[in-house]
Amino acid sequence: MNISVVIPLLNEQDSLKELYDWIANVMQSNRFSYEIIFIDDGSTDDSWLTIMQLSQKDENVKGIRFLKNFGKSQALHAGFAKTQGDVVITMDADLQDNPDEIPELYNMIVVDKYDLISGWKKKRYDSIISKNLPSKLFNWAARKTSGVKLNDFNCGLKAYDNKVVKNIEVSGExxxxIPVLAKNAGFTKIGEKIVQHQARKYGETKFGMDRFINGFLDLLTIWFISRFGKRPMHLFGALGFLMFGIGFAFSLYLGVDKLFLNPTGRLITQRPQFYIALSTMIIGTQFFVAGFLGEIILRTKENKQRYLIKQELNL
Known part of the structure:
Protein backbone atom coordinates (compact mmCIF):
# COMPACT_ATOMS: atom_id res chain seq x y z
CA MET A 1 0.00 0.00 0.00
CA ASN A 2 1.31 3.44 -0.92
CA ILE A 3 -0.26 5.83 1.58
CA SER A 4 -1.99 5.76 4.96
CA VAL A 5 -3.80 8.97 5.87
CA VAL A 6 -4.29 9.32 9.64
CA ILE A 7 -6.90 11.86 10.74
CA PRO A 8 -7.60 12.48 14.46
CA LEU A 9 -10.81 14.37 15.09
CA LEU A 10 -13.13 15.75 17.71
CA ASN A 11 -16.62 16.97 16.80
CA GLU A 12 -15.99 17.54 13.10
CA GLN A 13 -19.13 15.94 11.60
CA ASP A 14 -19.73 18.76 9.13
CA SER A 15 -16.33 18.51 7.46
CA LEU A 16 -15.76 14.73 7.26
CA LYS A 17 -17.71 13.94 4.08
CA GLU A 18 -16.12 16.84 2.21
CA LEU A 19 -12.66 15.91 3.47
CA TYR A 20 -13.12 12.26 2.45
CA ASP A 21 -14.26 13.22 -1.06
CA TRP A 22 -11.28 15.52 -1.46
CA ILE A 23 -8.74 12.92 -0.28
CA ALA A 24 -10.30 10.12 -2.34
CA ASN A 25 -10.21 12.28 -5.46
CA VAL A 26 -6.51 13.07 -4.94
CA MET A 27 -5.66 9.41 -4.33
CA GLN A 28 -7.59 8.09 -7.31
CA SER A 29 -6.33 10.74 -9.72
CA ASN A 30 -2.76 9.83 -8.76
CA ARG A 31 -3.48 6.09 -8.75
CA PHE A 32 -2.32 5.62 -5.18
CA SER A 33 -3.36 2.59 -3.16
CA TYR A 34 -4.45 4.06 0.14
CA GLU A 35 -6.30 3.84 3.42
CA ILE A 36 -7.89 6.63 5.42
CA ILE A 37 -7.93 6.07 9.18
CA PHE A 38 -10.26 8.34 11.11
CA ILE A 39 -9.72 8.37 14.88
CA ASP A 40 -12.75 9.71 16.72
CA ASP A 41 -11.34 11.11 19.96
CA GLY A 42 -14.58 11.01 21.98
CA SER A 43 -16.79 13.18 19.76
CA THR A 44 -20.22 14.09 21.13
CA ASP A 45 -21.73 14.92 17.73
CA ASP A 46 -22.45 12.56 14.81
CA SER A 47 -18.83 12.26 13.68
CA TRP A 48 -18.75 8.50 14.28
CA LEU A 49 -22.00 7.97 12.39
CA THR A 50 -20.48 9.78 9.42
CA ILE A 51 -17.33 7.63 9.61
CA MET A 52 -19.48 4.48 9.68
CA GLN A 53 -21.34 5.61 6.57
CA LEU A 54 -18.10 6.38 4.76
CA SER A 55 -16.60 3.00 5.72
CA GLN A 56 -19.65 1.20 4.33
CA LYS A 57 -19.28 3.10 1.07
CA ASP A 58 -15.49 2.64 0.77
CA GLU A 59 -13.49 -0.18 2.34
CA ASN A 60 -10.42 2.04 2.26
CA VAL A 61 -12.00 4.08 5.05
CA LYS A 62 -11.19 2.75 8.50
CA GLY A 63 -12.23 4.03 11.88
CA ILE A 64 -11.17 3.96 15.50
CA ARG A 65 -13.50 5.26 18.17
CA PHE A 66 -12.23 6.14 21.64
CA LEU A 67 -14.36 5.54 24.69
CA LYS A 68 -13.88 9.20 25.64
CA ASN A 69 -11.67 12.16 24.77
CA PHE A 70 -8.06 11.07 25.40
CA GLY A 71 -6.27 13.73 23.34
CA LYS A 72 -4.71 14.15 19.92
CA SER A 73 -1.45 12.42 20.81
CA GLN A 74 -3.26 9.27 21.89
CA ALA A 75 -5.37 9.39 18.72
CA LEU A 76 -2.25 9.61 16.56
CA HIS A 77 -0.64 6.78 18.52
CA ALA A 78 -3.64 4.53 17.88
CA GLY A 79 -3.70 5.46 14.20
CA PHE A 80 0.03 4.91 13.75
CA ALA A 81 -0.28 1.43 15.24
CA LYS A 82 -2.77 0.46 12.49
CA THR A 83 -1.08 2.01 9.45
CA GLN A 84 -0.02 -0.23 6.57
CA GLY A 85 1.09 2.31 4.00
CA ASP A 86 4.72 2.90 3.03
CA VAL A 87 4.13 6.62 3.63
CA VAL A 88 1.96 7.97 6.44
CA ILE A 89 0.25 11.34 6.07
CA THR A 90 -1.34 13.08 9.04
CA MET A 91 -3.80 15.93 8.73
CA ASP A 92 -6.50 17.62 10.76
CA ALA A 93 -10.17 17.01 10.03
CA ASP A 94 -11.24 20.67 9.94
CA LEU A 95 -10.41 21.22 6.23
CA GLN A 96 -7.60 23.65 7.11
CA ASP A 97 -5.06 21.17 5.70
CA ASN A 98 -5.08 20.81 1.92
CA PRO A 99 -5.11 17.18 0.60
CA ASP A 100 -3.75 18.42 -2.75
CA GLU A 101 -0.37 18.59 -0.98
CA ILE A 102 -0.30 14.79 -0.55
CA PRO A 103 1.37 13.76 -3.86
CA GLU A 104 4.32 16.09 -3.38
CA LEU A 105 4.69 15.08 0.27
CA TYR A 106 4.67 11.44 -0.84
CA ASN A 107 7.40 12.06 -3.41
CA MET A 108 9.58 13.84 -0.87
CA ILE A 109 9.50 10.71 1.32
CA VAL A 110 9.79 8.08 -1.44
CA VAL A 111 11.97 9.86 -4.02
CA ASP A 112 13.98 12.32 -1.92
CA LYS A 113 14.28 9.78 0.92
CA TYR A 114 13.26 12.07 3.77
CA ASP A 115 12.28 10.42 7.04
CA LEU A 116 9.77 13.14 7.85
CA ILE A 117 8.36 16.20 6.12
CA SER A 118 6.58 18.80 8.21
CA GLY A 119 4.15 21.26 6.69
CA TRP A 120 4.72 24.97 7.14
CA LYS A 121 1.63 27.16 7.02
CA LYS A 122 3.56 30.26 6.08
CA LYS A 123 0.41 32.23 5.27
CA ARG A 124 -2.24 31.64 7.92
CA TYR A 125 -5.90 32.54 8.23
CA ASP A 126 -6.06 32.35 12.03
CA SER A 127 -6.50 35.21 14.46
CA ILE A 128 -3.22 37.08 14.85
CA ILE A 129 -3.58 37.59 18.60
CA SER A 130 -5.15 34.31 19.67
CA LYS A 131 -3.07 31.93 17.55
CA ASN A 132 -0.50 33.47 15.20
CA LEU A 133 1.62 35.28 17.79
CA PRO A 134 1.54 32.43 20.34
CA SER A 135 2.49 30.00 17.56
CA LYS A 136 5.47 32.11 16.51
CA LEU A 137 6.71 32.32 20.10
CA PHE A 138 6.13 28.61 20.61
CA ASN A 139 7.96 27.65 17.39
CA TRP A 140 10.91 29.91 18.25
CA ALA A 141 11.25 28.26 21.68
CA ALA A 142 10.92 24.78 20.18
CA ARG A 143 13.68 25.46 17.63
CA LYS A 144 16.04 26.82 20.28
CA THR A 145 15.38 23.99 22.71
CA SER A 146 15.29 21.00 20.37
CA GLY A 147 17.77 21.93 17.67
CA VAL A 148 15.24 20.91 14.98
CA LYS A 149 15.07 23.80 12.49
CA LEU A 150 11.38 23.92 11.60
CA ASN A 151 9.21 26.99 11.25
CA ASP A 152 5.92 25.30 12.16
CA PHE A 153 6.06 22.43 14.64
CA ASN A 154 2.32 22.43 15.23
CA CYS A 155 1.17 21.98 11.62
CA GLY A 156 -1.05 18.89 11.47
CA LEU A 157 -0.09 18.14 7.86
CA LYS A 158 3.01 15.93 7.94
CA ALA A 159 4.41 13.00 5.98
CA TYR A 160 6.42 10.14 7.45
CA ASP A 161 8.26 7.10 6.33
CA ASN A 162 6.35 4.19 7.90
CA LYS A 163 9.44 3.22 9.92
CA VAL A 164 9.23 6.52 11.78
CA VAL A 165 5.67 6.16 13.07
CA LYS A 166 6.33 2.57 14.11
CA ASN A 167 9.33 3.52 16.23
CA ILE A 168 8.29 6.64 18.13
CA GLU A 169 6.15 6.92 21.24
CA VAL A 170 3.57 9.71 21.03
CA SER A 171 2.01 10.36 24.44
CA GLY A 172 0.61 13.13 26.60
CA GLU A 173 0.50 16.22 24.36
CA ILE A 178 6.87 14.47 16.73
CA PRO A 179 9.82 15.83 14.67
CA VAL A 180 11.83 16.04 17.89
CA LEU A 181 10.77 12.53 18.91
CA ALA A 182 11.82 11.30 15.47
CA LYS A 183 15.20 13.02 15.74
CA ASN A 184 15.77 11.52 19.20
CA ALA A 185 14.95 8.08 17.77
CA GLY A 186 17.64 8.48 15.10
CA PHE A 187 15.57 9.69 12.12
CA THR A 188 17.55 12.78 11.26
CA LYS A 189 16.56 13.56 7.65
CA ILE A 190 13.73 15.94 8.51
CA GLY A 191 12.49 18.47 6.00
CA GLU A 192 9.84 21.14 5.67
CA LYS A 193 7.42 22.09 2.92
CA ILE A 194 5.35 25.24 2.61
CA VAL A 195 1.71 24.14 2.47
CA GLN A 196 -1.51 25.96 1.78
CA HIS A 197 -3.55 26.87 4.84
CA GLN A 198 -7.32 26.94 4.50
CA ALA A 199 -9.64 29.13 6.55
CA ARG A 200 -11.81 27.08 8.90
CA LYS A 201 -15.11 26.31 7.19
CA TYR A 202 -17.08 24.52 9.92
CA GLY A 203 -17.06 24.41 13.71
CA GLU A 204 -14.77 26.20 16.12
CA THR A 205 -11.07 26.01 16.79
CA LYS A 206 -9.92 23.74 19.62
CA PHE A 207 -6.97 26.03 20.35
CA GLY A 208 -6.94 27.89 23.65
CA MET A 209 -4.49 29.45 26.07
CA ASP A 210 -4.45 26.24 28.11
CA ARG A 211 -3.06 24.38 25.08
CA PHE A 212 -0.49 27.14 24.58
CA ILE A 213 0.71 26.89 28.19
CA ASN A 214 0.66 23.08 28.11
CA GLY A 215 2.71 23.23 24.93
CA PHE A 216 5.54 25.04 26.69
CA LEU A 217 5.37 22.65 29.64
CA ASP A 218 5.60 19.73 27.22
CA LEU A 219 8.57 21.45 25.59
CA LEU A 220 10.40 21.40 28.92
CA THR A 221 9.43 17.76 29.34
CA ILE A 222 10.73 16.68 25.96
CA TRP A 223 13.95 18.68 26.50
CA PHE A 224 14.50 16.80 29.76
CA ILE A 225 13.61 13.44 28.23
CA SER A 226 15.86 13.95 25.22
CA ARG A 227 18.79 15.01 27.41
CA PHE A 228 18.35 12.88 30.52
CA GLY A 229 15.49 10.44 29.84
CA LYS A 230 17.85 7.45 29.77
CA ARG A 231 20.15 8.71 32.53
CA PRO A 232 18.19 10.79 35.10
CA MET A 233 20.96 10.31 37.65
CA HIS A 234 23.27 12.44 35.48
CA LEU A 235 21.07 15.48 36.09
CA PHE A 236 19.82 14.85 39.61
CA GLY A 237 23.17 13.46 40.73
CA ALA A 238 25.01 16.55 39.46
CA LEU A 239 22.53 18.88 41.19
CA GLY A 240 22.71 16.79 44.35
CA PHE A 241 26.51 16.85 44.34
CA LEU A 242 26.49 20.63 43.84
CA MET A 243 24.00 21.32 46.64
CA PHE A 244 25.58 18.85 49.03
CA GLY A 245 29.03 20.29 48.25
CA ILE A 246 27.84 23.82 49.08
CA GLY A 247 26.36 22.61 52.36
CA PHE A 248 29.48 20.65 53.24
CA ALA A 249 31.69 23.67 52.52
CA PHE A 250 29.62 25.85 54.88
CA SER A 251 29.72 23.11 57.52
CA LEU A 252 33.47 22.80 57.22
CA TYR A 253 33.88 26.56 57.52
CA LEU A 254 31.69 26.66 60.64
CA GLY A 255 33.57 23.76 62.21
CA VAL A 256 37.02 25.23 61.59
CA ASP A 257 35.90 28.67 62.77
CA LYS A 258 34.40 27.32 65.98
CA LEU A 259 37.24 24.96 66.88
CA PHE A 260 40.29 27.05 65.96
CA LEU A 261 39.50 30.66 65.08
CA ASN A 262 36.70 31.79 67.39
CA PRO A 263 36.01 29.13 70.05
CA THR A 264 34.31 31.60 72.43
CA GLY A 265 32.02 33.12 69.82
CA ARG A 266 28.37 32.41 69.05
CA LEU A 267 27.02 28.91 68.99
CA ILE A 268 27.01 27.35 65.54
CA THR A 269 23.20 27.07 65.63
CA GLN A 270 22.96 30.83 66.09
CA ARG A 271 24.72 31.57 62.83
CA PRO A 272 22.84 31.83 59.49
CA GLN A 273 25.51 29.78 57.75
CA PHE A 274 24.39 26.77 59.79
CA TYR A 275 20.91 26.85 58.26
CA ILE A 276 22.30 27.38 54.77
CA ALA A 277 24.52 24.34 55.25
CA LEU A 278 21.67 22.26 56.67
CA SER A 279 19.20 23.23 53.92
CA THR A 280 21.56 22.70 51.00
CA MET A 281 22.73 19.32 52.31
CA ILE A 282 19.13 18.16 52.71
CA ILE A 283 18.24 19.39 49.21
CA GLY A 284 21.34 17.71 47.80
CA THR A 285 20.35 14.43 49.44
CA GLN A 286 16.84 14.76 47.98
CA PHE A 287 18.26 15.27 44.50
CA PHE A 288 20.34 12.11 44.90
CA VAL A 289 17.24 10.19 46.01
CA ALA A 290 15.26 11.57 43.03
CA GLY A 291 18.01 10.39 40.68
CA PHE A 292 18.05 6.90 42.20
CA LEU A 293 14.25 6.66 42.01
CA GLY A 294 14.34 7.82 38.38
CA GLU A 295 16.86 5.11 37.51
CA ILE A 296 14.78 2.45 39.28
CA ILE A 297 11.56 3.54 37.54
CA LEU A 298 13.30 3.61 34.17
CA ARG A 299 14.47 0.04 34.59
CA THR A 300 11.21 -1.38 35.91
CA LYS A 301 8.57 0.57 33.95
CA GLU A 302 5.94 -1.26 31.96
CA ASN A 303 4.26 0.11 28.85
CA LYS A 304 0.65 0.89 29.73
CA GLN A 305 -2.06 1.68 27.24
CA ARG A 306 -3.14 5.30 27.61
CA TYR A 307 -6.51 5.09 25.88
CA LEU A 308 -9.48 2.74 25.47
CA ILE A 309 -10.90 1.93 22.04
CA LYS A 310 -14.66 1.49 21.94
CA GLN A 311 -15.07 0.42 18.33
CA GLU A 312 -13.12 -0.20 15.12
CA LEU A 313 -14.14 -0.26 11.46
CA ASN A 314 -12.41 -2.21 8.63
CA LEU A 315 -9.38 -2.89 10.86
Missing amino acids: MHRY
Missing part, protein backbone atom coordinates in the same frame (compact mmCIF):
# COMPACT_ATOMS: atom_id res chain seq x y z
CA MET A 174 3.66 15.35 22.46
CA HIS A 175 2.05 15.44 18.99
CA ARG A 176 3.49 18.96 18.64
CA TYR A 177 6.99 17.53 18.97
Whole structure:
Protein backbone atom coordinates (compact mmCIF):
# COMPACT_ATOMS: atom_id res chain seq x y z
CA MET A 1 0.00 0.00 0.00
CA ASN A 2 1.31 3.44 -0.92
CA ILE A 3 -0.26 5.83 1.58
CA SER A 4 -1.99 5.76 4.96
CA VAL A 5 -3.80 8.97 5.87
CA VAL A 6 -4.29 9.32 9.64
CA ILE A 7 -6.90 11.86 10.74
CA PRO A 8 -7.60 12.48 14.46
CA LEU A 9 -10.81 14.37 15.09
CA LEU A 10 -13.13 15.75 17.71
CA ASN A 11 -16.62 16.97 16.80
CA GLU A 12 -15.99 17.54 13.10
CA GLN A 13 -19.13 15.94 11.60
CA ASP A 14 -19.73 18.76 9.13
CA SER A 15 -16.33 18.51 7.46
CA LEU A 16 -15.76 14.73 7.26
CA LYS A 17 -17.71 13.94 4.08
CA GLU A 18 -16.12 16.84 2.21
CA LEU A 19 -12.66 15.91 3.47
CA TYR A 20 -13.12 12.26 2.45
CA ASP A 21 -14.26 13.22 -1.06
CA TRP A 22 -11.28 15.52 -1.46
CA ILE A 23 -8.74 12.92 -0.28
CA ALA A 24 -10.30 10.12 -2.34
CA ASN A 25 -10.21 12.28 -5.46
CA VAL A 26 -6.51 13.07 -4.94
CA MET A 27 -5.66 9.41 -4.33
CA GLN A 28 -7.59 8.09 -7.31
CA SER A 29 -6.33 10.74 -9.72
CA ASN A 30 -2.76 9.83 -8.76
CA ARG A 31 -3.48 6.09 -8.75
CA PHE A 32 -2.32 5.62 -5.18
CA SER A 33 -3.36 2.59 -3.16
CA TYR A 34 -4.45 4.06 0.14
CA GLU A 35 -6.30 3.84 3.42
CA ILE A 36 -7.89 6.63 5.42
CA ILE A 37 -7.93 6.07 9.18
CA PHE A 38 -10.26 8.34 11.11
CA ILE A 39 -9.72 8.37 14.88
CA ASP A 40 -12.75 9.71 16.72
CA ASP A 41 -11.34 11.11 19.96
CA GLY A 42 -14.58 11.01 21.98
CA SER A 43 -16.79 13.18 19.76
CA THR A 44 -20.22 14.09 21.13
CA ASP A 45 -21.73 14.92 17.73
CA ASP A 46 -22.45 12.56 14.81
CA SER A 47 -18.83 12.26 13.68
CA TRP A 48 -18.75 8.50 14.28
CA LEU A 49 -22.00 7.97 12.39
CA THR A 50 -20.48 9.78 9.42
CA ILE A 51 -17.33 7.63 9.61
CA MET A 52 -19.48 4.48 9.68
CA GLN A 53 -21.34 5.61 6.57
CA LEU A 54 -18.10 6.38 4.76
CA SER A 55 -16.60 3.00 5.72
CA GLN A 56 -19.65 1.20 4.33
CA LYS A 57 -19.28 3.10 1.07
CA ASP A 58 -15.49 2.64 0.77
CA GLU A 59 -13.49 -0.18 2.34
CA ASN A 60 -10.42 2.04 2.26
CA VAL A 61 -12.00 4.08 5.05
CA LYS A 62 -11.19 2.75 8.50
CA GLY A 63 -12.23 4.03 11.88
CA ILE A 64 -11.17 3.96 15.50
CA ARG A 65 -13.50 5.26 18.17
CA PHE A 66 -12.23 6.14 21.64
CA LEU A 67 -14.36 5.54 24.69
CA LYS A 68 -13.88 9.20 25.64
CA ASN A 69 -11.67 12.16 24.77
CA PHE A 70 -8.06 11.07 25.40
CA GLY A 71 -6.27 13.73 23.34
CA LYS A 72 -4.71 14.15 19.92
CA SER A 73 -1.45 12.42 20.81
CA GLN A 74 -3.26 9.27 21.89
CA ALA A 75 -5.37 9.39 18.72
CA LEU A 76 -2.25 9.61 16.56
CA HIS A 77 -0.64 6.78 18.52
CA ALA A 78 -3.64 4.53 17.88
CA GLY A 79 -3.70 5.46 14.20
CA PHE A 80 0.03 4.91 13.75
CA ALA A 81 -0.28 1.43 15.24
CA LYS A 82 -2.77 0.46 12.49
CA THR A 83 -1.08 2.01 9.45
CA GLN A 84 -0.02 -0.23 6.57
CA GLY A 85 1.09 2.31 4.00
CA ASP A 86 4.72 2.90 3.03
CA VAL A 87 4.13 6.62 3.63
CA VAL A 88 1.96 7.97 6.44
CA ILE A 89 0.25 11.34 6.07
CA THR A 90 -1.34 13.08 9.04
CA MET A 91 -3.80 15.93 8.73
CA ASP A 92 -6.50 17.62 10.76
CA ALA A 93 -10.17 17.01 10.03
CA ASP A 94 -11.24 20.67 9.94
CA LEU A 95 -10.41 21.22 6.23
CA GLN A 96 -7.60 23.65 7.11
CA ASP A 97 -5.06 21.17 5.70
CA ASN A 98 -5.08 20.81 1.92
CA PRO A 99 -5.11 17.18 0.60
CA ASP A 100 -3.75 18.42 -2.75
CA GLU A 101 -0.37 18.59 -0.98
CA ILE A 102 -0.30 14.79 -0.55
CA PRO A 103 1.37 13.76 -3.86
CA GLU A 104 4.32 16.09 -3.38
CA LEU A 105 4.69 15.08 0.27
CA TYR A 106 4.67 11.44 -0.84
CA ASN A 107 7.40 12.06 -3.41
CA MET A 108 9.58 13.84 -0.87
CA ILE A 109 9.50 10.71 1.32
CA VAL A 110 9.79 8.08 -1.44
CA VAL A 111 11.97 9.86 -4.02
CA ASP A 112 13.98 12.32 -1.92
CA LYS A 113 14.28 9.78 0.92
CA TYR A 114 13.26 12.07 3.77
CA ASP A 115 12.28 10.42 7.04
CA LEU A 116 9.77 13.14 7.85
CA ILE A 117 8.36 16.20 6.12
CA SER A 118 6.58 18.80 8.21
CA GLY A 119 4.15 21.26 6.69
CA TRP A 120 4.72 24.97 7.14
CA LYS A 121 1.63 27.16 7.02
CA LYS A 122 3.56 30.26 6.08
CA LYS A 123 0.41 32.23 5.27
CA ARG A 124 -2.24 31.64 7.92
CA TYR A 125 -5.90 32.54 8.23
CA ASP A 126 -6.06 32.35 12.03
CA SER A 127 -6.50 35.21 14.46
CA ILE A 128 -3.22 37.08 14.85
CA ILE A 129 -3.58 37.59 18.60
CA SER A 130 -5.15 34.31 19.67
CA LYS A 131 -3.07 31.93 17.55
CA ASN A 132 -0.50 33.47 15.20
CA LEU A 133 1.62 35.28 17.79
CA PRO A 134 1.54 32.43 20.34
CA SER A 135 2.49 30.00 17.56
CA LYS A 136 5.47 32.11 16.51
CA LEU A 137 6.71 32.32 20.10
CA PHE A 138 6.13 28.61 20.61
CA ASN A 139 7.96 27.65 17.39
CA TRP A 140 10.91 29.91 18.25
CA ALA A 141 11.25 28.26 21.68
CA ALA A 142 10.92 24.78 20.18
CA ARG A 143 13.68 25.46 17.63
CA LYS A 144 16.04 26.82 20.28
CA THR A 145 15.38 23.99 22.71
CA SER A 146 15.29 21.00 20.37
CA GLY A 147 17.77 21.93 17.67
CA VAL A 148 15.24 20.91 14.98
CA LYS A 149 15.07 23.80 12.49
CA LEU A 150 11.38 23.92 11.60
CA ASN A 151 9.21 26.99 11.25
CA ASP A 152 5.92 25.30 12.16
CA PHE A 153 6.06 22.43 14.64
CA ASN A 154 2.32 22.43 15.23
CA CYS A 155 1.17 21.98 11.62
CA GLY A 156 -1.05 18.89 11.47
CA LEU A 157 -0.09 18.14 7.86
CA LYS A 158 3.01 15.93 7.94
CA ALA A 159 4.41 13.00 5.98
CA TYR A 160 6.42 10.14 7.45
CA ASP A 161 8.26 7.10 6.33
CA ASN A 162 6.35 4.19 7.90
CA LYS A 163 9.44 3.22 9.92
CA VAL A 164 9.23 6.52 11.78
CA VAL A 165 5.67 6.16 13.07
CA LYS A 166 6.33 2.57 14.11
CA ASN A 167 9.33 3.52 16.23
CA ILE A 168 8.29 6.64 18.13
CA GLU A 169 6.15 6.92 21.24
CA VAL A 170 3.57 9.71 21.03
CA SER A 171 2.01 10.36 24.44
CA GLY A 172 0.61 13.13 26.60
CA GLU A 173 0.50 16.22 24.36
CA MET A 174 3.66 15.35 22.46
CA HIS A 175 2.05 15.44 18.99
CA ARG A 176 3.49 18.96 18.64
CA TYR A 177 6.99 17.53 18.97
CA ILE A 178 6.87 14.47 16.73
CA PRO A 179 9.82 15.83 14.67
CA VAL A 180 11.83 16.04 17.89
CA LEU A 181 10.77 12.53 18.91
CA ALA A 182 11.82 11.30 15.47
CA LYS A 183 15.20 13.02 15.74
CA ASN A 184 15.77 11.52 19.20
CA ALA A 185 14.95 8.08 17.77
CA GLY A 186 17.64 8.48 15.10
CA PHE A 187 15.57 9.69 12.12
CA THR A 188 17.55 12.78 11.26
CA LYS A 189 16.56 13.56 7.65
CA ILE A 190 13.73 15.94 8.51
CA GLY A 191 12.49 18.47 6.00
CA GLU A 192 9.84 21.14 5.67
CA LYS A 193 7.42 22.09 2.92
CA ILE A 194 5.35 25.24 2.61
CA VAL A 195 1.71 24.14 2.47
CA GLN A 196 -1.51 25.96 1.78
CA HIS A 197 -3.55 26.87 4.84
CA GLN A 198 -7.32 26.94 4.50
CA ALA A 199 -9.64 29.13 6.55
CA ARG A 200 -11.81 27.08 8.90
CA LYS A 201 -15.11 26.31 7.19
CA TYR A 202 -17.08 24.52 9.92
CA GLY A 203 -17.06 24.41 13.71
CA GLU A 204 -14.77 26.20 16.12
CA THR A 205 -11.07 26.01 16.79
CA LYS A 206 -9.92 23.74 19.62
CA PHE A 207 -6.97 26.03 20.35
CA GLY A 208 -6.94 27.89 23.65
CA MET A 209 -4.49 29.45 26.07
CA ASP A 210 -4.45 26.24 28.11
CA ARG A 211 -3.06 24.38 25.08
CA PHE A 212 -0.49 27.14 24.58
CA ILE A 213 0.71 26.89 28.19
CA ASN A 214 0.66 23.08 28.11
CA GLY A 215 2.71 23.23 24.93
CA PHE A 216 5.54 25.04 26.69
CA LEU A 217 5.37 22.65 29.64
CA ASP A 218 5.60 19.73 27.22
CA LEU A 219 8.57 21.45 25.59
CA LEU A 220 10.40 21.40 28.92
CA THR A 221 9.43 17.76 29.34
CA ILE A 222 10.73 16.68 25.96
CA TRP A 223 13.95 18.68 26.50
CA PHE A 224 14.50 16.80 29.76
CA ILE A 225 13.61 13.44 28.23
CA SER A 226 15.86 13.95 25.22
CA ARG A 227 18.79 15.01 27.41
CA PHE A 228 18.35 12.88 30.52
CA GLY A 229 15.49 10.44 29.84
CA LYS A 230 17.85 7.45 29.77
CA ARG A 231 20.15 8.71 32.53
CA PRO A 232 18.19 10.79 35.10
CA MET A 233 20.96 10.31 37.65
CA HIS A 234 23.27 12.44 35.48
CA LEU A 235 21.07 15.48 36.09
CA PHE A 236 19.82 14.85 39.61
CA GLY A 237 23.17 13.46 40.73
CA ALA A 238 25.01 16.55 39.46
CA LEU A 239 22.53 18.88 41.19
CA GLY A 240 22.71 16.79 44.35
CA PHE A 241 26.51 16.85 44.34
CA LEU A 242 26.49 20.63 43.84
CA MET A 243 24.00 21.32 46.64
CA PHE A 244 25.58 18.85 49.03
CA GLY A 245 29.03 20.29 48.25
CA ILE A 246 27.84 23.82 49.08
CA GLY A 247 26.36 22.61 52.36
CA PHE A 248 29.48 20.65 53.24
CA ALA A 249 31.69 23.67 52.52
CA PHE A 250 29.62 25.85 54.88
CA SER A 251 29.72 23.11 57.52
CA LEU A 252 33.47 22.80 57.22
CA TYR A 253 33.88 26.56 57.52
CA LEU A 254 31.69 26.66 60.64
CA GLY A 255 33.57 23.76 62.21
CA VAL A 256 37.02 25.23 61.59
CA ASP A 257 35.90 28.67 62.77
CA LYS A 258 34.40 27.32 65.98
CA LEU A 259 37.24 24.96 66.88
CA PHE A 260 40.29 27.05 65.96
CA LEU A 261 39.50 30.66 65.08
CA ASN A 262 36.70 31.79 67.39
CA PRO A 263 36.01 29.13 70.05
CA THR A 264 34.31 31.60 72.43
CA GLY A 265 32.02 33.12 69.82
CA ARG A 266 28.37 32.41 69.05
CA LEU A 267 27.02 28.91 68.99
CA ILE A 268 27.01 27.35 65.54
CA THR A 269 23.20 27.07 65.63
CA GLN A 270 22.96 30.83 66.09
CA ARG A 271 24.72 31.57 62.83
CA PRO A 272 22.84 31.83 59.49
CA GLN A 273 25.51 29.78 57.75
CA PHE A 274 24.39 26.77 59.79
CA TYR A 275 20.91 26.85 58.26
CA ILE A 276 22.30 27.38 54.77
CA ALA A 277 24.52 24.34 55.25
CA LEU A 278 21.67 22.26 56.67
CA SER A 279 19.20 23.23 53.92
CA THR A 280 21.56 22.70 51.00
CA MET A 281 22.73 19.32 52.31
CA ILE A 282 19.13 18.16 52.71
CA ILE A 283 18.24 19.39 49.21
CA GLY A 284 21.34 17.71 47.80
CA THR A 285 20.35 14.43 49.44
CA GLN A 286 16.84 14.76 47.98
CA PHE A 287 18.26 15.27 44.50
CA PHE A 288 20.34 12.11 44.90
CA VAL A 289 17.24 10.19 46.01
CA ALA A 290 15.26 11.57 43.03
CA GLY A 291 18.01 10.39 40.68
CA PHE A 292 18.05 6.90 42.20
CA LEU A 293 14.25 6.66 42.01
CA GLY A 294 14.34 7.82 38.38
CA GLU A 295 16.86 5.11 37.51
CA ILE A 296 14.78 2.45 39.28
CA ILE A 297 11.56 3.54 37.54
CA LEU A 298 13.30 3.61 34.17
CA ARG A 299 14.47 0.04 34.59
CA THR A 300 11.21 -1.38 35.91
CA LYS A 301 8.57 0.57 33.95
CA GLU A 302 5.94 -1.26 31.96
CA ASN A 303 4.26 0.11 28.85
CA LYS A 304 0.65 0.89 29.73
CA GLN A 305 -2.06 1.68 27.24
CA ARG A 306 -3.14 5.30 27.61
CA TYR A 307 -6.51 5.09 25.88
CA LEU A 308 -9.48 2.74 25.47
CA ILE A 309 -10.90 1.93 22.04
CA LYS A 310 -14.66 1.49 21.94
CA GLN A 311 -15.07 0.42 18.33
CA GLU A 312 -13.12 -0.20 15.12
CA LEU A 313 -14.14 -0.26 11.46
CA ASN A 314 -12.41 -2.21 8.63
CA LEU A 315 -9.38 -2.89 10.86
